[in-house]
Structures are given as structure tokens and as C-alpha cells.
Amino acid sequence: MKKYSLLFFICLLNFYSASIAQPFASWTKTELKLTNGVVERIIKLPAEKGEFITTLYKPVAGEFWYFEKSNSDFQFEINGKIYSGKGNWFFKNINKYTDAKTGDGASVTLISADKKIELSLQFLLYPGLPVIRKNLVIKNITTQTIKLESVDVEKFEVVEYWPTTYSWIFHDYGRRKSIGSYDGNMQDALINIYDNDWQQGIVIGNEAAGVIKHTSVYWQEQTISAGLTHKNSRFPFRKYIKPGEIFTTPQVFTAVYNGCKNPDEIINTAIPDFIRKHMGIRLETLSQKPTFVYNTWVPFGTNINEKLVMELAKAAAAAGMKEFIIDDGWQKDYGDWEIDSAKFPNGLKPVFDYIKSLGMKPGLWVSVGSATPKSKVFKEHPEWFVKGANGNFSNLHQPETSFDARSACFSTGWKEYIKKILLRLSLDYGLEYLKLDFAVVTSPYRFDNKVSGCYAANHPLHKDHHESFYVNYERVWQLFDELHAAKPNLFIDCTFETMGGLQLIDYAMLKHAEGNWLSNFLGPEAKVDLRIRNMAWWRSPAMPATALVIGNPEMQDTAWDLHIKSLAGALPIMLGDPRKLSDNDLKKYRHFANWLQQMENSYSIMSYRQDLTGYGEPKEGMWDGFQRINTETKAGGIVGIFRHGAAATKQLVTVNYLLPDKVYHVKKIDGTILITQSGTDLKTKGFEVVINKLYDGELFEISRE
Numbered sequence: 001m002k003k004y005s006l007l008f009f010i011c012l013l014n015f016y017s018a019s020i021a022q023p024f025a026s027w028t029k030t031e032l033k034l035t036n037g038v039v040e041r042i043i044k045l046p047a048e049k050g051e052f053i054t055t056l057y058k059p060v061a062g063e064f065w066y067f068e069k070s071n072s073d074f075q076f077e078i079n080g081k082i083y084s085g086k087g088n089w090f091f092k093n094i095n096k097y098t099d100a101k102t103g104d105g106a107s108v109t110l111i112s113a114d115k116k117i118e119l120s121l122q123f124l125l126y127p128g129l130p131v132i133r134k135n136l137v138i139k140n141i142t143t144q145t146i147k148l149e150s151v152d153v154e155k156f157e158v159v160e161y162w163p164t165t166y167s168w169i170f171h172d173y174g175r176r177k178s179i180g181s182y183d184g185n186m187q188d189a190l191i192n193i194y195d196n197d198w199q200q201g202i203v204i205g206n207e208a209a210g211v212i213k214h215t216s217v218y219w220q221e222q223t224i225s226a227g228l229t230h231k232n233s234r235f236p237f238r239k240y241i242k243p244g245e246i247f248t249t250p251q252v253f254t255a256v257y258n259g260c261k262n263p264d265e266i267i268n269t270a271i272p273d274f275i276r277k278h279m280g281i282r283l284e285t286l287s288q289k290p291t292f293v294y295n296t297w298v299p300f301g302t303n304i305n306e307k308l309v310m311e312l313a314k315a316a317a318a319a320g321m322k323e324f325i326i327d328d329g330w331q332k333d334y335g336d337w338e339i340d341s342a343k344f345p346n347g348l349k350p351v352f353d354y355i356k357s358l359g360m361k362p363g364l365w366v367s368v369g370s371a372t373p374k375s376k377v378f379k380e381h382p383e384w385f386v387k388g389a390n391g392n393f394s395n396l397h398q399p400e401t402s403f404d405a406r407s408a409c410f411s412t413g414w415k416e417y418i419k420k421i422l423l424r425l426s427l428d429y430g431l432e433y434l435k436l437d438f439a440v441v442t443s444p445y446r447f448d449n450k451v452s453g454c455y456a457a458n459h460p461l462h463k464d465h466h467e468s469f470y471v472n473y474e475r476v477w478q479l480f481d482e483l484h485a486a487k488p489n490l491f492i493d494c495t496f497e498t499m500g501g502l503q504l505i506d507y508a509m510l511k512h513a514e515g516n517w518l519s520n521f522l523g524p525e526a527k528v529d530l531r532i533r534n535m536a537w538w539r540s541p542a543m544p545a546t547a548l549v550i551g552n553p554e555m556q557d558t559a560w561d562l563h564i565k566s567l568a569g570a571l572p573i574m575l576g577d578p579r580k581l582s583d584n585d586l587k588k589y590r591h592f593a594n595w596l597q598q599m600e601n602s603y604s605i606m607s608y609r610q611d612l613t614g615y616g617e618p619k620e621g622m623w624d625g626f627q628r629i630n631t632e633t634k635a636g637g638i639v640g641i642f643r644h645g646a647a648a649t650k651q652l653v654t655v656n657y658l659l660p661d662k663v664y665h666v667k668k669i670d671g672t673i674l675i676t677q678s679g680t681d682l683k684t685k686g687f688e689v690v691i692n693k694l695y696d697g698e699l700f701e702i703s704r705e
Contacts, residue, residue: 024125025106027094032106034132035060036125039256041132043073045091045108052085052110052121054156059130062258064200066193068157072223074136076151077231078117084155088113097122101278103133116142126278129270133253140241148239149466153227153252154204164218167195173542174203174267175617184215186235189506190271190542191215193224194263201256201263203271207279208250209473209508210500211235211442211452226252228470234449235442238466250508268610269657272541273631276607281510283544286489289606290361290433290546290571292593293323297365298522298552298575302329305343309351315578317358318586319555320593323433323491324355325363334405335371335378337421352429363433363491364425368418368476368498369408369440370397377417378406384414387456389465396451397439397497409454410440410475411461411468419479426487434483435493435517441472442500473508480512493517493549503535505543515571517549525559526695528552529566530644533618536570536626537611545609545628546571555589556580564592565697568640569609569626572596595669599701603630603637612639613654613683621645627655627702634659634679635704639666641689642697654686655702663705674700 024036032043042056054071058064073085089110097107103124110119118139125132136153140146158164169178170192184191184206194201204226206213212235215226227249228237241247253274257266276284283289294316296304304326313324330348332338339347352362371378371385373393378385386407388394396407408414425431439445442452453468461475462468480492494513496504505516518539521531532550539548553563554576564572581589599605605628618624623646629637634657641653658664658679666674666687675687682702689698 022104022127023096024104025096025123027106032094032108034105034123034125036127036129038128039125039130039132041123043108045094046089046110047091049088049090049113051087052089052108054085057156057256059256059258064256064258065198066156066158066163066195066200066202066256068159071157072155074121074152075155075225076136076138076227077149078146083112083117083119089119092118097124099124101280102126103278111141116140116146126274129274129278130255130257130266131253131270131274131278132255133251135251136249137246138241138249139246140243143243145240145242148241148247149237150230151228151237151249152225153249154254155223155225158218158222158224160222162198163193163195164222166197167193167201167217168263169193169217170263173539174264175538175542181219182217183219184213184217186211186213186501186504186506188215189213190267191217192263192267193217198258199260200258201260201266203255203257203266205253205255205271205507206250207252207507207511209470209477210504210506212237212469212473213250213506213508226254231466235452235469236466237470238464239470240463240467264611268541269631272544272608272610275507275510275544279507279511281507281544282484282492282512282514283510283546284607286491286514288489289600290323290491291596291600291606292321293325293433293549293571293573294321294555294578295325295327295435295551295573295575296329297327298554299577300329304329306346306351310354311579312577313351313355313358313360315581315586317360319578319581319589320591321360321574322593322597323363324360325365325433325435326351327365327435328367328437330364333372333375334367335375337366337425348429352431356430361432362429363435364429364431365435365437366422366425367405367438368436368479369410369414370405370438371408372405381413381417383458384408384412384417386454389450389455391455394451396441396446397443398445407439409456409459409468410472410479411454411459415475415479419482422479422483423486426483426490431487432489433491433493435495436498437495437517438497439500440476440498441469444497444500444502444504477508477512491515503539505539505547510544510547515547515549517551519550520552521550522552525557525562526644529559529562529695530618530620532563532566533569533624533626533642536609537618537624540570540609541611544607545569546606549573551575559695560585561588561592562695562697565640565699566642568596568638568699569628571606591669599638602703603628603633603635605630605637608637610657612641613656614652615641618642618644621647623648623651625653629655629657629702631657634662636664636702639700639702640697641691641700643691643694645694649692650688650690652686653689654684655682658682658702659704665701665703665705667701667703669699669701676705
């Protein structure tokens with residue numbers, strides 16, 4: 001135990017040892033040094049002409065053996081020609097570089113030997129964290145348009161044999177383990193590479209959007225690289241850059257670590273701290289985060305009307321819901337977004353006024369990039385819509401036989417058109433939540449990669465099909481930013497369908513939208529609860545838990561209290577028919593809702609989530625759990641623990657990231673103190689939980705005395 005505790009302490013010390021005073025970058029004519037006292041990286045500069053290569057990258061304390069002494073640093077193709085740090089570059093200048101989130105570093109500008117490209121490499125470090133963030137700025141200094149492809153923002157050469165043979169590659173949000181060569185996909189916003197013998201590793205965070213992010217480990221060569229998809233990918237990145245224009249790549253962040261016995265430690269500590277405090281995600285700008293949301297989609301679908309919605313709103317408010325979202329079915333048609341007067345004869349304003357009078361925040365569903373063939377907007381502006389490979393109008397979302405619609409291309413006037421509609425809806429009705437849905441680039445329900453993007457040759461902002469992927473994502477992000485400029489506290493729920501992949505969420509989205517409707521889970525109640533907890537575990541802590549909008553548990557289900565307990569590890573959202581609840585059930589609901597709000601008010605739990613030590617992926621026949629401890633104040637938080645068909649009726653629970661010498665109370669939801677222990681004892685001794693039902697769970701408050 002003493003040896004393990006020492007290793008754990010060294011691991012945390014490496015992550016959080018006091019950083020040296022800024023600036024975090026210094027340089028000479030031949031060398032750039034990046035260090036914040038936690039991590040250091042040395043880059044060889046071309047004194048006048050030569051290579052730009054990383055020669056050292058490691059934690060400041062201890063050894064690190066992964067990388068060669070000569071690393072390519074970056075690579076991309078221009079008109080089919082490869083450019084990398086190991087090519088010839090003329091040095092132009094180097095300057096201090098900062099961001100608005102306490103990032104500090106340097107920007108180095110180079111000129112390619114053929115004098116066609118001006119390249120700036122921008123590096124940022126952050127206080128007390130092992131993270132280095134990087135992007136490229138590529139300027140066309142020729143007189144002709146150039147074609148950029150196959151961009152690796154980071155590229156490292158790995159030493160022979162040991163790491164390539166013995167490393168575990170934790171991909172798919174750092175949760176699924178692989179060995180050997182690995183070529184990443186859209187789900188790899190974060191990869192954690194770890195050598196168990198060395199107890200060293202590197203985290204790769206890719207901030208590119210959706211289906212055009214690419215990270216590879218030992219794939220076709222002995223390197224680790226991250227950036228944008230290559231030209232031979234299913235969804236290739238491409239960008240045409242006109243003479244004199246620049247292109248700024250998405251950022252990639254890396255974090256090297258050593259002395260760590262548990263590779264999950266860094267994605268429970270340093271990485272969430274970086275994301276929360278420095279990445280610039282939208283969630284952290286909200287003055288108040290949602291804690292209990294109701295949505296009309298299940299079981300009503302599009303069969304909603306004024307009378308039904310008002311009845312549901314009254315019951316939802318009685319249950320303690322804080323947000324009320326009207327889903328699909330309020331509109332006449334997709335595209336025009338006019339209110340269906342047969343369903344809502346008085347319009348939506350009195351409905352939303354009623355929702356607000358009940359103390360709830362109103363929200364609305366809109367398909368952000370779809371119109372039916374009979375809509376006025378499609379008839380008047382066919383030039384705004386996606387063309388398929390055959391030259392015909394295309395439905396990216398689903399085959400026309402199941403959903404007769406046309407997909408809009410955001411490289412056209414559609415973006416301004418839909419912005420006006422969304423602003424009108426938001427401002428006229430005081431909306432505080434927008435659920436924006438359906439495919440805009442690719443679809444989770446389309447398996448032929450040719451049915452993607454836009455093939456139109458006359459759309460103003462993309463030249464061809466491949467360029468449409470990047471441009472359309474960027475235009476969606478611009479739309480979200482402009483909506484936020486008009487309504488700063490607007491919660492945008494950008495669904496996985498809009499992102500373009502099953503349960504797809506990533507850092508690009510999080511910088512422009514607050515949440516992501518990740519699923520439509522249906523079925524037996526215990527199965528739904530397992531899938532909720534499994535999805536929350538799968539995506540977090542790589543992704544902020546409150547961004548995870550996991551549907552579709554129903555309020556009137558027999559075991560509805562287990563739904564709430566399971567959802568407390570993500571963003572609690574309920575569907576169903578609250579009118580069916582008894583007065584006693586409504587009272588219990590309000591108690592849960594008020595407790596969750598109290599936990600948020602006391603500990604800001606919606607900004608945190610960590611793995612519960614000793615509990616892994618939620619599975620049938622097992623116990624699972626989570627903790628949401630405020631690691632900034634260490635004042636406390638909540639713990640959820642669940643028995644899902646396990647034979648054992650009791651389990652020991654320990655809690656991490658508390659102050660060792662402070663005293664904490666473990667309380668049940670009703671306020672009863674279960675046990676009082678020091679932070680050290682809660683971490684090492686813990687407390688026992690007994691759950692007699694085969695499928696059930698408990699929530700506890702952890703409160704500093």
C-alpha cells in the first residue's frame with residue numbers, strides 16, 4: 001500500500017507541481033524551449049535554412065522514452081507535394097503567442113524552400129498542466145490557388161520496438177483498449193497511449209470536427225500523428241487556399257506523463273481540468289447550467305398540440321423540471337418553420353409564456369439543415385441545397401422512402417436564412433434551449449460514404465465534394481456563435497445526428513454548443529438505465545458529463561427513480577408522460593429535482609465527473625458507479641453507486657480528490673449522515689453500501705464539514 005501510494009503521489013505531483021512563472025516560451029536563433037515547470041519541449045529551429053524538428057518532449061520530472069530525438073513535428077500536402085518539419089524551411093520570425101484562457105507560448109513563422117508556403121506554428125502551454133496545444137497557419141504566397149490535404153498538426157517518431165510492442169492504445173474517448181497499429185476515426189477526439197512497463201504515456205486530443213478528425217498510432221509507419229483526415233480516408237479533408245489567403249487548422253493538444261500506475265488517472269484529472277478551464281467550451285460560459293430537463297419526443301413523437309403541451313408542462317413543473325423542450329411536431333413543414341395553426345391555434349407564444357409562468361425555461365426542436373420538397377424555401381431557393389454524386393438533390397439524413405426531405409448546404413445562403421428563423425424563435429419566445437437536429441455533413445444512418453457532403457460545383461464556399469465537409473462544419477459553428485452573440489445563455493443541443501455519427505460528440509462541437517443529444521435508447525427499464533450509465537461512462541471524463549444528453553427514459557416508468565439516479569452522472573433529461581404520475585410520485589420527483597439543484601448550487605457538480613475507483617464499465621452482473629466531486633474547491637459533490645444484476649448485495653465505495661486532512665460527511669438524499677470520515681479515510685477505507693434489489697442504485701452527497 002505504501003509503495004502504491006508513493007507512485008500515485010508522484011503521478012499527481014507530475015501533473016500538478018507548481019509551474020514556473022510565465023512566459024512559457026524562450027528561444028535563441030537555433031532553439032525554441034517550451035516549459036511551464038510540468039512539461040518541456042525543445043524544438044530545433046532553422047537558423048536560416050533547415051529543419052524544424054522536436055528534439056525533446058517529456059515531463060520535467062523523471063524520464064520519458066517514447067520519442068526519437070528527431071521528430072517531424074508536422075506534415076501536410078500541397079498539390080500532392082509533402083511538406084514536413086524534416087524538409088527545408090527558411091526561418092522568418094518568432095513571437096510570443098497567447099490566448100484568452102491563460103495559454104502562453106510562441107508562434108514560429110517559416111517559409112518553405114520552394115517559396116510557396118508561409119507556415120506559422122502556434123504553441124500554447126497552461127499553468128500547472130502537462131498540456132501543449134498546437135495548430136498550424138498556412139498561407140499561400142503563390143499566384144495560384146493551392147490544394148491542402150492530409151494535414152498532421154502533430155507528428156512524432158516513436159523509438160523502436162518497446163512502445164510499439166507493449167503500448168496499450170485507449171481509443172474511442174480513451175475507453176476501448178487496442179494493441180499494435182491503430183488508425184483512428186470520428187470517435188477519437190481523445191486517445192491515451194500507455195506503456196504499462198514504463199508507466200509512461202501520451203494523451204492525444206484532437207479538436208477537429210466530426211468525421212474529418214484523424215489520429216493514428218503506429219499506422220503504416222512508426223509514428224503518432226493527429227490532425228485532419230487524409231486524402232485516402234472515407235471522408236477526406238480538403239481546403240483550397242487562394243493567393244494571399246491563410247488557413248488555420250484546428251488545434252491538437254498533447255499531454256505526456258510518467259510515474260503513473262493507472263493510465264486513467266490523467267483523463268480524470270489533468271485533461272478535464274484543461275477542458276474546463278482553458279479549452280473555451282461553451283458549457284463553462286453559462287451562468288446557470290441545466291439540471292433537470294423534460295422533452296416531449298417520447299411517447300408523443302410529432303403528435304403534439306397546444307392542449308397536450310400545456311398539460312405536460314403543468315405536470316412537468318409539478319415534478320420539479322427546470323427546462324421544458326417542445327420537440328418535433330409543432331411546425332407545418334420542415335424548412336419554412338411556420339407554426340402549425342391546427343395544432344397551435346394561438347401560436348407558440350402563449351404556450352411558452354405558460355411554461356415560463358410555471359418556473360421552467362422553454363426550449364424548442366428544429367431540424368437545422370432540412371426542408372421538404374414542397375416547402376417554400378426549397379421551391380424559391382433550390383440553389384441552397386445539397387447535390388449528390390449523380391447531380392440530383394440529396395437527403396443526407398435518411399433515404400427518401402423513410403423521410404422525404406432535402407438537405408441544405410451551409411456553404412450557401414441557407415446559413416443566413418436559418419439564422420434569421422432561429423433568432424426570431426429564440427428572441428420572440430424567450431427560448432433558452434434549442435435542440436438542433438438532423439444530418440448536415442454526414443449521417444449516422446447512411447453507410448455509403450458517397451452519400452455525404454455536397455457535390456454541387458456552383459456553391460460559393462466549397463469548390464468540390466471533399467472541401468464541403470470542412471466548410472459546412474465551420475459554417476454550422478459560425479451559426480451557433482452568432483446565435484450565442486444574440487443570446488449568451490442559450491443552451492444549444494447539437495445532436496449526434498447533426499454531428500454526423502452514432503453517439504458522436506467532440507471538442508470542436510463543445511467550443512460552439514453546450515450539449516449533444518447522444519441517443520434514443522428504448523426498451524425494458526433496467527436495460528435503458530444500463531445503457532444510460534454505460535454511455536455516460538464511455539464518453540466521460542474525456543467529454544464533460546453535462547454535455548451528454550442521453551435519451552429516452554420515460555417519467556411514468558415503474559422504476560423511474562433509477563432513471564434519475566442513472567442520469568445524475570450526465571445531464572438529467574426525462575421524456576414520457578408526467579400526467580400519469582400520482583401526487584406522491586410527483587412529490588418524490590420534486591425532491592430529486594430540488595436535491596440535484598442543491599448539489600449544483602453547493603458544489604457545481606455539473607462541471608465535474610470522475611470515475612469511481614474500483615468500478616469500471618457498467619455491465620450486466622456487475623456493480624458500477626461515478627463521482628462528481630468539485631476538484632477546485634474540494635468542498636464535496638455526489639457519488640452514484642449501482643447494482644446491476646450482481647450477486648453481491650453490498651460493496652465498498654471509496655472517494656478520490658478530497659482534501660486529505662479535512663472531515664467530510666457522507667449523506668443520503670434525505671440528509672441522513674451515513675458516515676463521517678477524513679478525506680484520507682474516504683479514499684483508503686471508504687464506506688459500505690448495501691443494495692438489496694437486483695437492479696437499483698443510490699446517490700450520496702459528499703459534504704466537507
